[in-house]
Structure formats: structure tokens, C-alpha cells
Amino acid sequence: MPLATNLIDPALIPACGGPPHELFDSWREKDPVHWNPPEDGYESPMPGASMSRGFWVLTRYQDIVDVSRHQELFSSHEGGPIIWDLEPPQLAMQRANIMGMEPANHMAVKKLVMPPFAPGELAAFHPEIDRVARSIVDSVAGAGKCEFVFDVASRLPVYTFCKLLGVPDRLRETVFMLGNQAADTENPARADRANSAPLALMEVARELAEEKMANPDASMMSRLVHGEVDGEKLDETNIGMFFVTLSIAGHETTRGTAVHFVRLMHEHPDQYELLRSDVDRYMPNAIEEVLRHSPPVVKFRRTAMADTEIGGQKIAKGDKIYLSYPAANRDPDMFADPHRFDITRANATRHLAFGSGPHFCLGARLARYQLSALLKEIVTRIPDIRPDGELEMLRSIWFNAITRMPVMYTPEA
Secondary structure, X not given: OOHHHOOOOOOHHHHHOOOOHHHHXXXXXXXXXXXXXOOOOOOOOOOOEEOOOOEEEEOOHXXXXXXXXXXXXXXXXXXXXXXXXXXXXXXHHHHHOOOOOOHHHHHHHHHHHOHHHOHHHHHHHHHHHHHHHHHHHHHHHOOOEEEHHHHHHOHHHHHHHHHHHOOOHHHHHHHHHHHHHHHOOOOHHHHHHHHHHHHHHHHXXXXXXXXXXXXXXXXXXXXHHHOEEOOEEOOHHHHHHHHHHXXXXXXXXXXXXXXXXXXXXXXXXXXXXXXXXXXXXXXXXXXXXXXHHOOOEOEXXXXXXXXXXXXXXXXXXXXXXXXXXXXXXXXXXXXXXOOOOOOOOOOHHHOOOOOOHHHOOOOHHHHHHHHHHHHXXXXXXXXXXXXXXXXXXXXXXXXOOEEEOEEEOOOOO
16 A cells, blocks of 8 residues: 555645545445555654554444444553554553543543533633633734734633643643644654653643642642542543643644634635624534534544454454544535535534544533634634635644644734
């Protein structure tokens, strides 16, 4: 298989301007449980990780839902949630992550941190999210141009997850910087920083945990430090890995969706005109359609716990399985005319951008509100916003992310 069609190639998504949908369409039609072999000479940018074994790629919506919902057969713990083959120390770290815990521990930890995401507590936080969204647009509206990714899209999710975690304001920029570096694992020029960033975040988490142990509050970090799973407190690695995960996922996905929203509205002016005709009516479903059409997270891994079958294809115990969310979100058996961007799509909310099953994103409700608050400010105050220059994409097999997008617009009076 040429590297150009191998999903472990971090240059594939930037080269295609997004996920390789022509490839996914072909596989879905002819080979929906597709074998992606290892690549000779491939070197993982992550220490202690390799790609010595190939994996099965799922491109059909229902297959991905079925696998996601059956953790006892398709485990995110056995080999970890990432597609690389990991040495024991690295695998232990991934298993300590909430996405790689054994099912019982995963659910227990999820219960510890869920209260801030519950409708009641989240509603009380809405006015603060609205205030920050306004202030972000205030800071750029009069300029007529800005770099949208970091001047606008990044700022609200970083502020929000730091507040929920209990990160003091003095550390917010540090956590933001380290989270971005950790996500940039596959850029050779930045590999050293990317590999050291998680360790630096673990140290921030350790210091923050000590502070919350001495001074409890309502933050997620305090709940983790003081909570128990099966009568025992979480260890330092569990708490640190949770912090690392949110430092990346807590802003990478929401930021990415906001950037894709502006890009897609520019590319589909008829849809943008419709949205602007009644923002309150169309905005919620428009956000869902952006998540369906251009999901920020590309994939996660499961490991088969026994010999089984998926879609008639025999799967051996221990085989790796790649869940392709962009492919699922363009499955014509679920979404009619799936490559069309349509903000009135009746079933847009069925997308898998937030995952499925036990590992459905715990921050999905918060992400939707943040996006709504920020994008309403943009659409109503600087409505002619549009890309102005070449976009830059993250070199990654994990994220469908634009890392630089200059924009221009008529300055707000």
C-alpha cells in the first residue's frame, strides 16, 4: 500500500485538505472493514510507540456504533485508545487516562467529574460563557482582520475548561501553550516539545492537586483529588492523565469546530445566507452539521478481546480496530447526499463527532453551548467574516484541525 493511502501517514490529512473522503468512500463501498498494514520504515514520533502491526479500518456508521457500544468485546483499555503499539510504560499511562480505563473505573471517574456538565450547573455558567464570548469578539471586531484560530477560536474553550478544572488565571496561558504543543506530536520540527509537553502538564496537575487537597472547592480537579473509586482515591498518574487529556481535548475540538464553521460558511454562501436570515432558528442545527461534515477528532482505537466478526470480516483476538468518525459521518446509509453541507439536515445530530457508547464525550453539552455563544457573536457583529490567505492544517493522524486561518471583515463601528 503506498503511503498516500495509509492512515498512519500524518501528511495525509493536510494533503487532502481534510480527511481522505474519496478513500473512505471507496473502502466503504468495496471493503468496509479494510486492512491497513504497517508501513516499512515508519517511525513513530512518540517515544515508546511504534506501528509494528496493521489494523482494521471501519468506515460504516453502524459498524462504528456497534463496536463503540460493546466495550467487553472491543476494549479501549487492553491496548489503549491510540492506534500506535505501545511499550509497557507508555501503555500504562494510556490506561490511566479516562479514555483508556477499564469500564468500571471509567464510569466511576466519569461520575466524579460529571456534575459541572449537568444541565443545572452548566446553565449557571452560561452567563459567564456569554460574557467571555462577547469580550473575545470585542477584542477583534474593530480591527477588520485577525488570525482566527488563536485570536478568536481558541480563547473561549481554554478559559472555560480552566475555570471548570480549577486552573488559576496565572497558569491559563501555560496550560494553553502546553496543550497545543502536546497535540502537535507529528510535526518533526516540534517533536521534542510535543513529547515533553505532557510531562510538563503532569507537573502542573500535581501542583494543582496539592493545592486542591489543601483547599477543596467545586472544581473538577478538586472532585478528582477528594473523590474515591472503589473506596480508594485516584493516584497521581490517573489525575495527571485526566488533566493532560482535557488540556488537549478541552480546547482542540471546540476550537477546531469554530474554525471549520467560518470556513464552511464562506465556502457555502447559500447556507450562510440562510443562517443569517434567522440565527436563533438555524444556529443549533448548523453547528451539528459542521460537526458532522468536518469532525475535529479523526479516530480512536479499540482492541478485539476475542475472535469475532465485524460486517462478515473475521477479526482475531488482539487485532486493532480504527474507528473513523469522518467516514461514519459521510455514510450514505445514515446521511442522504452525505458530502453536501446542509444546515437544515434533519438528522445532523446523529453524527459521531462526540463518539458513541460509554466514551461519548462528557463535555459535548458544554462544547455546543460555547460554540453557540461565540458563533452568534461573530455572525451578528462581523457577519462578512471570511478567510483571507492560505490555511495551515495540523500534521496529524488524530485531528482534522486548521492551525492558522487569517480572516478579514468589515470593522464593527
